[in-house]
Every structure is written in C-alpha cells, then in structure tokens.
Amino acid sequence: MILVTGGAGFIGANFVLDWLHASGEPVLNLDKLTYAGNLRTLKSQESNPRHVFVRADICDRATLDALFAQYNPRAVLHFAAESHVDRSIHGPAEFVQTNIVGTFTLLEAARAYWSALDAERQGAFRFLHVSTDEVFGSLSATDPQFSEATPYAPNSPYSASKAASDHLVRSYHHTYGLPTLTTNCSNNYGPYQFPEKLIPLVIANALGGRPLPVYGDGQNVRDWLYVGDHCSAIREVLALGVPGETYNIGGWNEKKNIDVVHTLCDLLDKSRPKAASSYRDQITYVKDRPGHDRRYAIDARKLERELGWKPAETFETGLAKTVDWYLDNQDWVGEVVSGDYRKWVELNYGPGGTSR
Template sequence: MILVTGGAGFIGSNFVLDWLQGTGESVLNIDKLTYAGNLGTLEPLHGNVKHVFVRADICDRGAMDALLAEHKPRAILHFAAESHVDRSIHGPADFVQTNVVGTFTLLEAARAYWITLPAAQKAAFRFLHVSTDEVFGSLSEDDPPFSETTPYAPNSPYSATKAGSDHLVRAYHHTYGLPVLTTNCSNNYGPYQFPEKLIPLMIANALAGKPLPVYGDGNNVRDWLYVGDHCAAIRRVLADGKPGETYNIGGWNEKKNLDVVSTLCDLLDASRPKAEGSYREQITYVKDRPGHDRRYAIDARKLEREVGWKPAETFETGLAKTVRWYLDNREWVDEVASGEYQKWVEANYAERV
C-alpha cells in the first residue's frame, strides 16, 4: 500500500485514479476536504476495496501516527497543499499552516514510523514530496529555464511556504537519513481542476458569457504540464528516483497567458460556438496581482536522463482533451463552482476590474 495526502484535490485525485487503474496497488488516501477537495472526483472508486479514504488533517500528528501504524504503507506521496497564489495573498496564514506546519508534522510522523521498520522495508521506503517551480521565483525573457540547481527565490506567500516545505524535506534526508524525493512541477492543467485556476476558470466564464479576466498585459509566461503526464512522471520518480534528489517536471510548453486564453477561445468556438461572434470578445484585462512572476520555464532533462520520462502530450493535444472533459462534465463543474467558491471569485476579481 501507498499513502497519498491531498488525494481528493486536483493533482492528487488524478494520481490516485491513474495509480489504481494502472497498478492495482492499494492506496490510503488522506484529505482534509477543504474547499478544493472533492469526493465527487473519486466517485469512480466507490466500492473499490483497494481505495481507503480517510478524512484527516496532516497537521494532526496523532491521526498521522495512527494511520501509519495501522496501514503500514511502503511510501508516502505528499500532494496536500494550499496552492493558489491569489488566495495566499488574501490569507497567508492557511498556507503557513498547511504547507509548512503540515509538512513538518507529516515528516515527523514518517520518521517515527520509518525507524521502526525492518531493514529491508526501511531501505525500500520513500517519502515523495510534490512541489512547484514557483519556489525558484521569476525569469526574464532571456534567462535559461529552471534547473534542479536554480537558487530559491519565492515571491508570494504560496511559493514561500512551498519553499519552506522543500527545505524541511531536504533537511530530514540530510539530518535523519529519511529517504525522500522532491519533484518541482510546472503549471498543471487537465480534468478535475478547481475552477479558480486559469484554464477551468476561462472555460467556465466563457460558457457563462462572463468576462475572461487576464492579469496585466497577458504576457506572463508559464510552462504547461498535462496532469496525466505529471502523474506518470511521479510514478517513475517513485520507482527509480534516487533518495535525496530533486527532479523538475515540465511539459516543454512555454505559453503566454493571453495565448492560452486565446487558444481556449478558439477551441470553444469550434466545439461549442456562440450564436454570434467569438469567445475572444469576452477577454478583459484586469489589474495585475501583487508579486506576479513574469516567467516560469522548466528544464526537465535530468528527469528524462535519469528515470527515462518525458511528456506524452503536447500543449495542443492536452488542451483539447481538457476542453472536451469540461464540456462533457458540466455537472461536476457546477457542483464545485457553487457556494464559497463564488464568494471567493467575487472578492478576488471585483477589485481588479
């Protein structure tokens, strides 16, 4: 069995679904079920005895100790995190608590469990920490992509807390010998993403006839990674990664935000055309957010060289799959986009228009 934290969130749930379909190995899935956790995403696993879901907080040391003692996982995959930059600007305390304190608590529980294992199980155990490229800060137009040796320079409360969690994971390897792996990924997109993030937000707003809010001049650049590719990379790192190492996971798809939104509009024009005009007419420029990093880019050559992974999807194929999924799963989107999320959207974007 493996233990997955945050397995009802976007990347975590995709990983759990792919894992059980591809390997059949049991998963202990731990999620606090905050606003971004959705059990509906895991509905395909209903009745699957290999999927054990427990609602728990990674900051609860007693709960973590008890779950590790009961289920005895061979690995911990740590996805759980507060992850939205805009939310971290409005409420940084939650990010410190989950990303820093939560990771520390989980590491302490993992270390206490790991040292009790028999020698062979102790040697095979892994703690895989899923992080972000945002810990490296911002690149100028001519800078080389982030590598695993790029100095950390976080610019938002979100990226600062993820950087803190990365440092804790590293320290537990060098100080205590805990066999850790860290991955730093670029912007993920795909099915089941909470609609505060760029791509699902634009799809939802476009179909609702609402403005498509683009920050600043729209020329901020991100490297886009299809979530299925990300999950495949994590499986490879878990299997073949070297303890203590970090691995950058990227899609080799640098795109300006405005180009992403424009491409989305074109796909929607083709698959769900408006009565008249184009969805591009809904693009609206809004005030930029504080500390908005200009460019991210990932050099993923180490991952390809050492564990043999490279993305299967291009941006074009991945985005087409994503748009089709959101069009075919409007019920899921409507469910998660109700209530508290709507209040958040109003609070965040009203002041920027």
C-alpha cells in the same frame, strides 16, 4: 499500500485514479476536504476495496501515527497543499499552517514510523514530496530555464511556504536519513481542476457569458504540464528516483497567458460556437496581481536523462482533451462552483471519518 495526502485535490485525485487503474496496489487516501478537495472526483472508486479514504488534516499528528500503524504504507506521496497565489496574498496564515506546519508534522510521523521498520523495509520506503517551480522565483525572457540547481527565490506567500516545505524535506534526508524525493513541477492543467485556476476559469466563464479575466498585459509566461503526464512522471520518480534527489517535471510548453486564453476561445468557438461572435470578445484585462512573476520555465532534462521520462502530450493535444472533458462534465463543474458537494461531504463524513 501507498499513502497519498491531498488525494481529493486536483493533482492528487488524478494520481489516485491513474494509480488504481494501472496498479493492483491499494491506496490510503488522506485529505482534509477543504474548498478545493472534491470527493466526487473519486466517485468511481466508492466500492473499490483498494481505495481507502480518510478525511483528516496532515497537521493532526495523532491521526497520522494511527494511520501509519494500521496500514503500514511502503511510501508516502505528499500532494496536500494550499496552492493558489491569490488566496495566499489575502490569507497567508493558512498557507503557513498547511504547507509548512503540515509538512513538518507529516515528516515527523513518517520518520517515527520509518525508524521502527526493519532494515529491508527502511531501505524500500520512500517519502515523495510534490512541489512547484514557483519556489525558484521569476525569469526574464532571456534567462535559462529552472534546473534542479537554480537558487530558490520565492515571491509570494504561497511559493515561500512551498520553498520552506522543500527545505524541510531536504533536511530530513540529510539529517535523519529519511529516504525522500522532491519533484518541482510547472503549471498543471487537465480534468478535475478547481475553477479558480486559469484554464478551467476561462472555460467556465466563457460558457457562462462572463468576462474572461487576464492579469496585466497578458504577457506572463508559464510552462504547461498536462496532469496525466505529471502523474506518470511521479510514478517514475517513486519507482526509480534516488533518495535525496530533486527532479523537475515540465511539459516543454512555454506559453503567454493571453495566448492560452486565445487558444481556449478558439477551441470553444469550434466545439460550442456562439451565435454571432467569438469567445475572444469576452476577454477583459484586469489589474495585475501583486508581485506577479513574469516567467516560469522548467528544464526537465535530468528526469529524461536519468529516469527516461518525457511528456506524452503536447500543449495542443492536452488542451483539446481538457476542453472536451469540461464540456462533457458540466455537472461536476456546476456542483463544485455551487458548493453543493460540500454539503454532501458534511452529511456523509462530518468533521472526519473513513470510507472504503
């Protein structure tokens, strides 16, 4: 069995769904179910005996110890994190608590569990920490892409908290010998993403006739990675990665924010046309985010060279799949935005609980 934290969030849930589809190995899925954790994403697995869901906080050491003792996982895949830059600017304390204190607590529980294993199981155990390219800071238009050797230079409370968690994970390998792996990914997009992020926000606002907000001049550049490709890369790192190493995961798709928005509008104009205008007419430039990083770009050659992985989707194919998914799943989007699923969670789970 593997233990996945944050397995009801965007990337974590996609990973769990892909894992259960491709593998016979069970998943112990731990998620606090904050605003961005949606158990309805995992509805297809409600009756799957290989999926065990536990609502819990990674800062709760007693619960973590009990779960390790009961389920004896061979690996931890740590997705759980607060991840939205704007929220971190307005409320950094929660990011420090979850991303730093939570990762520390999980590491301590994993180290205690791992230390008690026999030599063979210790050697096979892995702690895979999922992080972000934002820890590296901002690039100019002519700077080389982020590599695994790029110095850390976080510029927001979110990226600073993730940088701290990366350093903790590294230290637990070098100090205690815990077999850790760290991945730093570029901007993810795809099905089940909470509509506060750019791509699902633009789709939802476009269909709702609302403004499509673009920060500043829209020239900020991001490298875009389809979430299914991210999940396949993580599986490769878990299977073949060298303990103590870090691996950058990117999509080789550097795009300006305004170009992403234009492409989304063009896809929607074809799939869900308006009567007499383009969705581009809804684009609205808004005041830039404080400390907004100008460019992110990932050099993922180490992952391809050493583990043989490269993305299957281009930006065009991945974005078309994403738009189609959101158009076909408006009920999911509406429920997330309205908060109705939160009422369902509280009714069925209360403040904590387990589901098989």
